[in-house]
Amino acid sequence: MDSLELMKSLAQPSPSKIILLVLDGLGGLPGPDTGKTELETADTPNLNRLAEKGTTGLIDIVSPGITPGSAAGHLSLFGYSPLRFTIGRGALEAVGVDFDLEPGDVAARGNFCTTDKDGLVTDRRAGRIPNEKCTELCRLLDGMTIENTRLFVRPVREHRFIVVFRGEGLNPGVSDSDPQQLGATPKAVTALQPEATKTASIANKFLAQAKSILTEQHPANMILLRGFSERPGFPAMGEIYRLKPVAIAVYPMYRGLARLVGMEILNSGTSLEDEMRTLKENYSAYDFFFLHVKGTDSAGEDGDFERKVRVIEELDRALPGLIDTGPDVMIVTGDHSTPAVLKGHSWHPVPVLLNSRWCRPDRVSEFAESACASGGLGRFPATQVMPLAMAHALKLTKFGA
Amino acid sequence: MDSLELMKSLAQPSPSKIILLVLDGLGGLPGPDTGKTELETADTPNLNRLAEKGTTGLIDIVSPGITPGSAAGHLSLFGYSPLRFTIGRGALEAVGVDFDLEPGDVAARGNFCTTDKDGLVTDRRAGRIPNEKCTELCRLLDGMTIENTRLFVRPVREHRFIVVFRGEGLNPGVSDSDPQQLGATPKAVTALQPEATKTASIANKFLAQAKSILTEQHPANMILLRGFSERPGFPAMGEIYRLKPVAIAVYPMYRGLARLVGMEILNSGTSLEDEMRTLKENYSAYDFFFLHVKGTDSAGEDGDFERKVRVIEELDRALPGLIDTGPDVMIVTGDHSTPAVLKGHSWHPVPVLLNSRWCRPDRVSEFAESACASGGLGRFPATQVMPLAMAHALKLTKFGA
Known part of the structure; x- marks a missing residue:
């Protein structure tokens, strides 16, 4: 016992x-x-x-x-x-900004980052943009619906934010998009188990949209995601x-x-x-x-x-x-x-x-x-x-x- | 280790x-x-x-x-x-009165209780009868043999006693007869696993005999059993x-x-x-x-x-x-x-x-x-x-x- x-x-x-x-x-x-x-x-x-x-x-x-x-x-x-x-990283960050994670939600930790013209990451933290800038950029990314899944994007601090996916059939078993090194391109999110295929697909569509939305921004012209996780039970x-x-x-x-x-x-x-x-x-x-x-x-x-x-x-x-x-x-x-x-x-x-x-x-x-x-x-x-x-x-x- | x-x-x-x-x-x-x-x-x-x-x-x-x-x-x-x-409740109570439980014995904790004319429990402790009364009533119930199983009934204190079943093929996996509430009838003992069918049958026959033996007693005119258990190994x-x-x-x-x-x-x-x-x-x-x-x-x-x-x-x-x-x-x-x-x-x-x-x-x-x-x-x-x-x-x- x-x-x-x-x-x-x-x-x-x-x-x-x-x-x-x-x-x-x-x-x-x-x-x-x-x-x-x-x-x-x-x-x-x-x-x-x-x-x-x-x-x-x-x-x-x-x-x-x-x-x-x-x-x-x-x-x-x-x-x-x-x-x-x-507690997984994404869920902990969501908890940390008082986001009320529901069972079934999948949360990821995001970084705003800088990429060059070839799409290679030159700064994983986008020069640590100020909190205000982070909030402004999160507003641009917030509110999408992809494959019947609602996406919530919330600022944390400086370059850090969270994204929460809310919908049916999500699963946190997906890889990070963050390459964790400079000079590499952001990675595609892949399903680490069959049940996570849909979540990986949504994440990749979100990354594509974010790239397009942020393209004119500087230095925060792209995002990196990691630590996909659920609210712990x-x-x-x-x-x-x-x-x-x-x-x-x-x-x-x-x-x-x-x-x-x-x-x-x-x-x-x-x-x-x-x-x-x-x-x-x-x-x-x-x-x-x-x-x-x-x-x-x-x-x-x-x-x-x-x-x-x-x-x-x-x-x-x-x-x-x-x-x-x-x-x-x-x-x-x-x-x-x-x-x-x-x-x-x-x-x-x-x-x-x-x-x-x-x-x-x-x-x-x-x-x-x-x-x-x-x-x-x-x-x-x-x-x-x-x-x-x-x-x-x-x-x-x-x-x- | x-x-x-x-x-x-x-x-x-x-x-x-x-x-x-x-x-x-x-x-x-x-x-x-x-x-x-x-x-x-x-x-x-x-x-x-x-x-x-x-x-x-x-x-x-x-x-x-x-x-x-x-x-x-x-x-x-x-x-x-x-x-x-x-240690199960029955075994512990048996241990507590120095009863030398043998491997294979099944012990239960008993309460003398009071039931009304409809058989509903009106006092789960029979007014906490004195020790002497408990000892006297236990003597009335002690010494039966049911289905080749010997039954030992020993007083503990006030309304409390133990009953120990000694014989072949016994198993403590049976339910309590104690309904744990007033206004209910004592429950039949049921086997919680197939190996305990015999033990449940013996317990129910003992309860029927006890009811008959105690019928003229007051306030202790019935018994409740719970915590069937073996000597722990x-x-x-x-x-x-x-x-x-x-x-x-x-x-x-x-x-x-x-x-x-x-x-x-x-x-x-x-x-x-x-x-x-x-x-x-x-x-x-x-x-x-x-x-x-x-x-x-x-x-x-x-x-x-x-x-x-x-x-x-x-x-x-x-x-x-x-x-x-x-x-x-x-x-x-x-x-x-x-x-x-x-x-x-x-x-x-x-x-x-x-x-x-x-x-x-x-x-x-x-x-x-x-x-x-x-x-x-x-x-x-x-x-x-x-x-x-x-x-x-x-x-x-x-x-x-």
């Missing part, structure tokens, strides 16, 4: 409420001067109080040494093993945990991931303040709240140690508003580490705190990487965060008689 | 001796006033000395967040993954670990579980003192001793924090007698937590101490939940307790050349 089956067999509905607060990229590394991480540098009296009364630990998102992407990070926190529950959190889960997230990627595991999505505004207000206003309607804070990760990616510290402090100041809602279980953690000194995601384990009246206290009175290393939860896989949350919310029956 | 196969391939007989002392439901949570758990509150100089000279840690019985039943707890301590080695500890294991337990459930993994069972009297004397008297005849102390769990289940503290202190005072036998490895732990504040089993990890001359010492000098959280054994699955015991008893050869 795997972990999700075990949860499904033990979960029982109850009025208790769980808040999972994810500070994206929370984990860090020491800055060069002080030897303290971003979280250790930040003044966080409210987080520390939660840690003191609760219990703490360190989580591995995938496994030690593995740097997770955003999808793996969040799926793991929701209890879905990221090695087992994977993940079991819904509501069925596994018997919860009514909801996502509160400003960024589309996180709403999209939440949608893939069956959460409802609330309109969450544009700021942490908006998110907090959204949660309070909807507190009575749900019993599991996934609240996502992006700023920590963005600052880490930018290598801005001080800004990451400030985002954490801002969150800490807003925390009493969240605590006042009175959840039975409150968890604060991250989906991966994003140390400012690395300017990107990293493999370092992520501090986690769990606060509930049924915690066994540990000696940790600070929410920080080094403190959590001696926390009562120990070091454990992130997929066990949800079972622990469920247990402390008294939402699980006994295993065996 | 799974863990038991690994043990079987590495274990070698030796004269060294292991004592596994299980304080049932040992783990706790802080009482409301002091912030200390039952174990932290208890004055335990002898346990502390063992912890100081040995090494400590915290164990997860099933996995983080999962609350185990007694069977899962003990199987895990004996090294059998509780997710893999499961677990590999024997003696074969896996090449040990001669023995169980010393006052309560039948724990003797029964020990029997399922092939331990010998000693007549252990009725008290901790009796158990200690039993161990001493039989010390030369075995090399693995499972010694079970029930009082900690009972006090926890009753929500009696102080009594649980006293049971632990009583055990601590008796401990020198055990230590004096001079085992090569002594382990003290629990099969799950039973915090008095929760009045039941819980998911919290269980402190464990391992004392042997081959321990690598840690900084822990106290046997308590918070101290063990920083113990040298770390936090680990309970199924690894036996491999650690075997290793410290120098009963395992090297893995690989």
